[in-house]
Amino acid sequence: MIPEKCPKCGEETETGARFCGNCGQALAAEPADIASEPVVAPLEAPASIVAAPVSEAPAPAAVPAYALPDPIAEKRSSKATSALVLSIMAIPAVLLPYISLVLAIVAIVLAKQIRPELKSKGVTTATIIIAIFAILLVVAVSIYGFLTVSTAP
Numbered sequence: 001m002i003p004e005k006c007p008k009c010g011e012e013t014e015t016g017a018r019f020c021g022n023c024g025q026a027l028a029a030e031p032a033d034i035a036s037e038p039v040v041a042p043l044e045a046p047a048s049i050v051a052a053p054v055s056e057a058p059a060p061a062a063v064p065a066y067a068l069p070d071p072i073a074e075k076r077s078s079k080a081t082s083a084l085v086l087s088i089m090a091i092p093a094v095l096l097p098y099i100s101l102v103l104a105i106v107a108i109v110l111a112k113q114i115r116p117e118l119k120s121k122g123v124t125t126a127t128i129i130i131a132i133f134a135i136l137l138v139v140a141v142s143i144y145g146f147l148t149v150s151t152a153p
C-alpha cells in the first residue's frame with residue numbers, strides 16, 4: 001500500500017483513513033470526491049427512475065376499471081371452456097354416436113351463444129371446429145358401421 005500524506009501537516013497517514021491522525025484534517029478529500037461522485041450519480045438516477053413509475057401510476061390506476069367487468073368475462077370464458085371440453089368429449093364419445101352428437105351440438109350451441117360476448121373468439125372457434133369434426137366422425141363411423149353390417153353375410 002502506498003502511504004498517503006496529510007495535505008495539511010504532511011504526516012503520513014494510514015491508507016484509507018478519513019482523517020489525519022495528527023491534525024484531524026479530512027484526508028479522504030480526493031478519494032471521497034471520486035467515491036462520492038458515483039454515489040451521487042446513482043442517487044440521481046434512481047430518483048428519475050422513481051419519478052417515472054410515479055408518472056406511470058395513473059395508467060395502472062386505470063387498469064382496475066378494466067378489471068371490473070372481469071368476473072363476467074371470466075364466466076364467459078369458463079362457459080366457452082366448458083363448451084370446448086364438451087366438443088372434445090364428443091370425439092371419444094363417437095363410440096356412442098347419439099351421446100357424441102348431443103355433446104357436439106350442445107357445444108356448438110353454447111359456443112355460438114357465448115361467441116358474440118367473448119373478446120377472444122379462439123376458444124369458441126376451436127369448439128365449433130372440434131364439434132363439427134366430432135359430428136363428421138360420428139357420420140363416418142355410422143357409414144362405416146352401416147357398410148360393414150350390410151356387407152356382412
Ligand SMILES: [Zn+2]
Nearest residue numbers: 006009020023
Ligand atoms: Zn495532518
